[in-house]
Each structure stands twice: as structure tokens, then as C-alpha cells.
Amino acid sequence: MVGKRVLGFLGVLSAVAGISLAGGARAQEIVGVPHEWQMSFPPSYTTVMDKVESLHNLLLVIITLISLFVLALLIYVVFRFHVSRNPAPSSVTHNTVLEIAWTIVPILILVVIAIPSFRLLYYSDKAADAAMTVKVTGHQWYWQYEYPDQGNFSIDSRILAEADRIKEKPQVPRLLAVDNEMVIPVNTTIRIIGTGADVMHGWTVPGFGIKKTVIPGRLNEGWINVEHEGYYFGQCSQICGENHTYMPIAVRVVSKAEFDKWVEQQKKAAGLIPRTIAPTNPPTGLASATVPANR
Numbered sequence: 001m002v003g004k005r006v007l008g009f010l011g012v013l014s015a016v017a018g019i020s021l022a023g024g025a026r027a028q029e030i031v032g033v034p035h036e037w038q039m040s041f042p043p044s045y046t047t048v049m050d051k052v053e054s055l056h057n058l059l060l061v062i063i064t065l066i067s068l069f070v071l072a073l074l075i076y077v078v079f080r081f082h083v084s085r086n087p088a089p090s091s092v093t094h095n096t097v098l099e100i101a102w103t104i105v106p107i108l109i110l111v112v113i114a115i116p117s118f119r120l121l122y123y124s125d126k127a128a129d130a131a132m133t134v135k136v137t138g139h140q141w142y143w144q145y146e147y148p149d150q151g152n153f154s155i156d157s158r159i160l161a162e163a164d165r166i167k168e169k170p171q172v173p174r175l176l177a178v179d180n181e182m183v184i185p186v187n188t189t190i191r192i193i194g195t196g197a198d199v200m201h202g203w204t205v206p207g208f209g210i211k212k213t214v215i216p217g218r219l220n221e222g223w224i225n226v227e228h229e230g231y232y233f234g235q236c237s238q239i240c241g242e243n244h245t246y247m248p249i250a251v252r253v254v255s256k257a258e259f260d261k262w263v264e265q266q267k268k269a270a271g272l273i274p275r276t277i278a279p280t281n282p283p284t285g286l287a288s289a290t291v292p293a294n295r
């Protein structure tokens, strides 16, 4: 708890300090980054991560109680049944009540763990009502993001060379800066579907509570809904080859208006915005060259 409070304080501190990016259309607050001497989970930015944390806290209590119980039993046995205190050992080999107890009690503990565990698994598995989809493809060694319902453009996201990072995005920690970030709107449920182009990769952003192993020939699904605008980071979490370390994940969460603007820019860059086919005053002579549509 204390660790979490310290982390929360660090987060607020960095926000107050106004750590922001100089580049880009608008300065973006850097939120989801690791901190020095960080312990436990990173701060949570989605409801999925909130639930991951609370399941972890429940398990921590259960495992601590079990460990203390076993330790107490061991200490008791070592002292009580030492040869000096117990020179004639008992020859009892069975105790039915005890045997039933040590079978049933662990089953009950596992059931207590399984219920919230499955609930979380199904909660994070599929987006109930996603507003949009982003397809993530892991390549050796970069990420590709496709926006199928925003005009079906795609962007490649590659790590910035250290010299470029210092020049263009100096506030982003080393090895986490990319040329094109994944951009998503704030407070929107986004379905993430992922696949691997060559080998298995892991699309993992700890603060979002998402860790999707992306596998060639398969589509894996998850979802995110980020509550605050900002710049968030993750890393590939599946050993995927020589440059596994050098395919960071950078996500820019922006307002809906800003997202729409970004989509328009991307569509223009990809040549997806249709040109005017019939100008208002077509120059004479060209009209006969018009190719009939849908031939």
C-alpha cells in the first residue's frame, strides 16, 4: 500500500513538473513510464489493471497466511518432537479426519482463488461494447498498427535511434521512444486484436493491464479503455529474436477531437481520402476521357 502511494505521488509529481513532449502538434504528458526504485505494479490506468491489482492483493494475503501457517507448523514440529523432548516417537500412520481436512481445505482455497481469477479472465478477454478496433501486428522488430474502422490505414512504429531520440523526443526514456506512436482516443473502449507476422511477440503495456502474446496465424483479442490523456509505454514481452529489446510500445492517448484530426492526417498521408472525381467546372476536352465507374 505504501509503495503504491509513493508511486502515485511520483506520478503526480511528474505531472506537476509538466514533463511533456516538445515535438508533435500538442505537448503530451508522459505518464506510463517506469520510475527508479519502483516496486510492485506500475500505477494503473485502466479498470482491467485495477482488477489485476485487487486479485494480486487477495492472492498476497492468502499466500502470506499459508506461508505463516506452514512456518508455524515446522517450528512447532522441530521443537515439540525433538529427540530430547520426544524420545519415543509415536507409531501412528493414519488419521482419517486430518487426511480429509488437508485435502478439502486446499480445494476450498483454490475455489476461493478460482472465482475472482476466472471473473477477471473473462472480463479482460473480450470488449463488451468496443467503439473501435486496432489491429496490432508484431514484426521482427517493430510494431504495426492498423485502424480497420477508421479508413483502414496502418502505421509502422519503430524505435528511434538514440541520437534521434535526444533530438526529437528527449523527455522519453531511453529505449522507449518510437517514430510513430499508436494513437487512441481517451475514455473509449478499444478492441485490440493482435497477430505475429513472423514469430511470437508480446504486446504488453503494464499500466493498461494488457499482455497479449501475438502469434503468427492466430488472432488474439483484448481491450483497453484509458481514462486519462497522456503518453504510455510498454515493451515486447516475448523473446522474439536478436532485437527483442528494441521494439518498444508507445501509446499516445488523446482527446476525441485530436484523434479525429490525427486520423484525417493519416488517411491523407496514405492517400485514402478520395480526390474530387468531378470538379465543379471540368475543363472542356477532358470530360470525354472519364472512365465509367464500376465496369
Ligand SMILES: [Cu+2]
Pocket: 138, 200, 201, 202, 236, 237, 238, 239, 240, 244, 247
Ligand atoms: Cu517482439
